[in-house]
Amino acid sequence: MSPKGAVQELAPAKINLTLHVTGQRPDGYHLLDSLVVFADFGDLLTIAPAEAPSLTLTGPLSAGLPTDDSNLVRKAMAFAGWTGAVTLEKRLPAAAGIGGGSSDAAATLRGLARLLDAPLPAGTEALGADVPVCLAARAARMQGVGEVVTPLPALHPLHAVLVNPGIDIPTPLIFRALSSKTNPPMPVDLPDWPDAAALIDWLYGMRNDLEPPALSQAPEVGAVLDRLRQDKACLLARMSGSGATCFALTDTRHAAEAMADRLSDTGWWVQPVTLA
Numbered sequence: 515m516s517p518k519g520a521v522q523e524l525a526p527a528k529i530n531l532t533l534h535v536t537g538q539r540p541d542g543y544h545l546l547d548s549l550v551v552f553a554d555f556g557d558l559l560t561i562a563p564a565e566a567p568s569l570t571l572t573g574p575l576s577a578g579l580p581t582d583d584s585n586l587v588r589k590a591m592a593f594a595g596w597t598g599a600v601t602l603e604k605r606l607p608a609a610a611g612i613g614g615g616s617s618d619a620a621a622t623l624r625g626l627a628r629l630l631d632a633p634l635p636a637g638t639e640a641l642g643a644d645v646p647v648c649l650a651a652r653a654a655r656m657q658g659v660g661e662v663v664t665p666l667p668a669l670h671p672l673h674a675v676l677v678n679p680g681i682d683i684p685t686p687l688i689f690r691a692l693s694s695k696t697n698p699p700m701p702v703d704l705p706d707w708p709d710a711a712a713l714i715d716w717l718y719g720m721r722n723d724l725e726p727p728a729l730s731q732a733p734e735v736g737a738v739l740d741r742l743r744q745d746k747a748c749l750l751a752r753m754s755g756s757g758a759t760c761f762a763l764t765d766t767r768h769a770a771e772a773m774a775d776r777l778s779d780t781g782w783w784v785q786p787v788t789l790a
């Protein structure tokens with residue numbers, strides 16, 4: 515329960531089931547075409563009314579993260595001109611390809627909008643390319659550099675295991691290491707998948723274009739993907755975003771939890787989730 519007068523907001527992990535890099539703008543940002551879904555697991559924000567903005571970090575993955583103005587929670591409050599006393603319980607690895615700070619910024623805006631009974635601000639891509647899609651935090655097609663977000667009809671829930679080998683991969687490095695920046699987009703019209711199995715089958719024909727450069731920059735990503743693909747419960751394994759987090763899709767939540775148990779000896783960050 516949150517303290518009286520405070521609100522709690524989940525900052526869910528953002529997973530790119532696909533990530534096609536289709537071009538590059540003159541400012542260097544890359545044009546993307548991505549099917550994005552969100553997990554039922556993430557960072558947890560508790561936001562209380564306050565005269566001045568404040569941020570307290572807690573949780574098992576808060577070490578090394580800034581609490582000053584460079585934290586995306588504080589950047590979100592400054593962007594909206596709102597103040598609040600935010601406690602951020604970090605449960606997602608940072609710089610991990612699963613939206614981390616971007617999802618925290620989006621959750622800060624959602625929570626304060628509720629607390630202040632105010633509309634969400636526009637132009638949140640100024641906080642980061644991933645913030646607009648994280649603001650909606652629902653299945654969407656993300657295009658442009660991340661600012662074009664088309665919500666999708668509710669997908670059949672997917673079950674998965676998220677795995678991070680504990681290495682930070684700087685996003686710009688991976689984009690710079692792309693061998694081609696003009697790759698085919700996804701089909702103009704996405705199918706109306708009748709069930710999760712049909713969506714998974716369709717995903718095999720799609721890509722994460724940042725996976726090859728990540729594999730070349732960080733061999734640990736290859737070790738994770740190999741281990742996931744060897745597991746009997748893995749229906750499809752792929753890196754999310756610019757990595758290093760990878761996901762393995764399974765047919766049930768129980769299968770994801772059992773797979774996570776089998777990965778407990780790796781020393782990696784392992785989290786069973788349901789994606790929608």
Ligand SMILES: C[C@@](CO)(OP(=O)(O)O)[C@H](O)COP(=O)(O)OP(=O)(O)OC[C@H]1O[C@@H](n2ccc(N)nc2=O)[C@H](O)[C@@H]1O
Binds near residue numbers: 530544613641754757
């Ligand atoms: C790659 C993606 C895919 O969803 O996710 P993550 O791997 O970060 O989770 C996102 O585009 C990341 O979004 P975000 O993490 O907000 O990126 P930003 O902080 O805005 O930009 C970090 C750097 O990534 C590069 N960048 C980011 C987005 C984009 N469309 N083109 C880029 O070239 C730029 O070098 C930029 O300076």
Ligand SMILES: Nc1ncnc2c1ncn2[C@@H]1O[C@H](COP(=O)(O)OP(=O)(O)O)[C@@H](O)[C@H]1O
Binds near residue numbers: 611615618
């Ligand atoms: N609330 C936050 N959570 C995680 N990282 C943050 C946060 N605020 C700022 N950062 C910084 O942002 C970078 C990671 O951003 P993040 O969104 O977690 O990466 P990714 O988009 O790859 O998941 C790190 O350099 C980290 O220091």
